[in-house]
Every structure is written in C-alpha cells, then in structure tokens.
Amino acid sequence: MARILLTLRYDGTRYHGWQVQPNAVTVQEVLQDAVERITGVRSGITGCSRTDAGVHANMFCCAMDSDTPLRGDKLCKALNAVLPRDVAVYEAKEVAQEFHPRYDARGKRYEYRLYNGQHRHPFYEGYAVHINRPLNAELLDRAAKDYLGTHDFAAFCASGSSVEDTVRTVSHAAVRREGDLVIFSVAADGFLYNMVRIMVGTLLDISTGRIASDAIPDILASCDRDRAGVTAPACGLYLQEVYYERSDADVTQDI
C-alpha cells in the first residue's frame, strides 16, 4: 500500500462540501467513487480540511492508501476520465506513510471574490458575491492588515463551534481590485469554522460604515462573535493554496 497525495480543483456549487455525509453529494464521495472505478477497491481518502457546501477549491489536497501502480499524470488522467466535470485532479504523487494532509499542513490560503459591477454578471453567478455599491479596495486593504499576526479569533468563529483553541496566526491579508472583481486573500496557519467568511462580512460592514474601519483590533480583543460582521455567502470562497513542508510531501518524485 502506498500513500498517494492527490491535488484537485473543484467547483463546489453542487456539493455539500468535502466530507462524506448521508443524503448529500460531497467531493470526497465522488472522488472515492472514481478511485474505486479505476482500482476496483474503495479506499478511504483523507482531506486537508472540511469545506462548507458551495465553497470552491483551486487547490485541495487529500491522501489515499492504494495498491494502484499508477502515479503522476497517468493517475490524474485515469481519475479525470471518470470524475464529474466539476472536479479534477492535477497532481498525484507518493508521499511518506505517516503523511497526513490535514495535520501536516503548515497553513492555507483562501481567496474571497466579490463582483463589484452595478448589474448582475452571468459568468460570476455562483462564483463571486455581487456587491453593487462601489467598494474602496484600498480602504478595505488597510483594514484587512489588522487581521495580520497572532490573535484569538474567537470573534471570527461561527457560534456553536467546539474548537477550544481559537488562537491563529494570519501571515497574509490583502484586498485587491482586478477590474470588476474585489478579491480578499488571506493565509494563516489554520482557520476556524467560517473564519474567512466572517472576516469578509466584517470588511463589508466596514465598507458601509456599519463597522468603523479601525475596529478590527477591538473586535478581535472582544472575542465576541456579535461584534464582527455577518457570515458572507459560501459561493465567493475559494481554497487557493495548502502549504506543506517540502520534506513532508515530497518524499518521492512524480513518476
């Protein structure tokens, strides 16, 4: 049995997130189905994170244990031939037996896409959240810098979460404009449940003046979920990068 790290992209629109659950289609399930079709064996597959229903991924890492002799592009091609159109694997490589895609991740980067045109945009429906009042990306970028550093992010965690340690270190937080899109990019050593979507909701409240542009340090210090903004919708969120120590993931080369 080899442990194989698969890296995939998926359009999360029609999935109830990554993790297998009853009565709902998930990315983990369709990937396990695809592996079973090409290997004849149903392997357990472990993901780098849960993701919510409707969230997208440009880079999602998961590991499976399998006897398949396929590696690299051949394994990608075999899986992509049987996966649905909205999920595709673009890297497959053998890793150490003890590698774990979740616990070994040093961090992740997410992007959140806001479409800031005046009228609906057919190509962004389900792929960016439409905000039709003009957004000041420079103002939001300055406010986002207050997320940087090591803080207790309890105010930015969905209520009901059972996580005990809510301290995380944000290493990158920026807002940029690309034409009609305004994109929030954030990297951290880990994320709490709904953390990025609450960060975005807070920036949107700053954009309307409901929350002061210098209020993020106070909201962090309060550890009070009610002080932060609303949870922004799932469809604007993309998992963009998962970071591993090179030594964890690169024990063998692609074949």
Next chain:
Amino acid sequence: MARILLTLRYDGTRYHGWQVQPNAVTVQEVLQDAVERITGVRSGITGCSRTDAGVHANMFCCAMDSDTPLRGDKLCKALNAVLPRDVAVYEAKEVAQEFHPRYDARGKRYEYRLYNGQHRHPFYEGYAVHINRPLNAELLDRAAKDYLGTHDFAAFCASGSSVEDTVRTVSHAAVRREGDLVIFSVAADGFLYNMVRIMVGTLLDISTGRIASDAIPDILASCDRDRAGVTAPACGLYLQEVYYERSDADVTQDI
C-alpha cells in the same frame, strides 16, 4: 414608441444561440419573455448578430421598440430581476428610431479561449476549450497577423452558407497568453458563418504542424474551405465588443 438599445452579457451554455427558433430555448426568447413580464407587451427585439448554440457574449446589443417609461439602470434592474441567471442586461438607452443593431454595427470583436493546462479544469468546462499539448502563443500570434487586412474569407466560411460577398476586413488579430489561458482576439467589419471558429481551428492545426505557420495567405487565396482547419467548438467563443458610430447609438443620454 421609443427604440431602446439593450446591451447584455450571457452565458450561452444552455441556449441555442440568440435567434428564436422552434423547440429550443434562445436568448432572444428569454429576453422577450422578460420584456413582456415588465411591460405587459411582447416586443420584437432585433439582435446585432445571430450567435451559434453554446457561444457566449460579454457584449451583445439588441434593440426593442417599447412604450416603457423605464430607461438606464432602472430598466436594467427591472429586466435582470426577471431574466434567468445566465443572461443580464447592463446598459439600456434610447436610440434613434432608424437605429438598427445589426446594420449599423461598424464591426465586432470576438475572443476565443483555449485552456492550455495539462489536466481538465473544472472552472473552464464549457467556457474554454482544453488543449493539453503546450501551445506557443507567440508563434500563433505571428500566424494570426496574416488574417489582418481585407481578404476574401470564403475559405473561412462554413460550407452551405448562402452569403454572396465573402470579403471582410480584419482590423485586429492577436493571440496572447494569460496564465493557463491562450486567447485569440479578432476584430472585423463583419464575420462570416463560423469564421472565428475556423480561424481558431486553423491556428490549432498550425500548432500541431498539420498546417504550415505561413500558410494562411495561401489558404485565403484558395477560397477553399477544405484548406483551412476544422471548426473549433462553440463553447470557447465570446462576442466581446460591438462597435457603433457614436452618432448612431448615442442620440440620447442614459436617464
């Protein structure tokens, strides 16, 4: 009755092109339905061109005659509230009674999107054509320059077309790379049936060496459809711009 120029975007995936036809959903039909819902009257709407099934538009112009008092953003909002998610109007303005969106167009610009990554890409399925061998965008750009100028484009017209005059003037033709996308952009005073898709098919045959990189002038001179490349699939094609004389379309301001 005022003549109103509507400018829209649409995701052509589920439409059989612009023009109303029996037993198939078209963009013209859903737009006429939307106009009827907000005005109570079914207006005829004239488009700037037919487009094929599956072709997309970032700018499509059409004119309707209507008694509606709505103009500008108010008319856009009213229509967008009842249009399907894959069609949206972003400009609506009154034009001269004699304005015709097709005959008054000085020209149009199309883009054709090729996704040039090694493996399938979920977000480009239906929005770019996947070519997994590496494309040399510089080579294709040089070849595309041979489309520039006034030529008989009969070799680049679908057989069976009844158009008599196949001479067109191409004012812009370029291939550029944007990350994993290779984009062909072409502007002309008019386009023959399937002209852009055959231009792209010819460039793709140049990329494999099936057609020589300097053969486009000879293919044009031959007026022989069989000498050009295959017709590339519809889903990579976007109508990007429609050009009017300012005096034609801007007789009144947005209200």
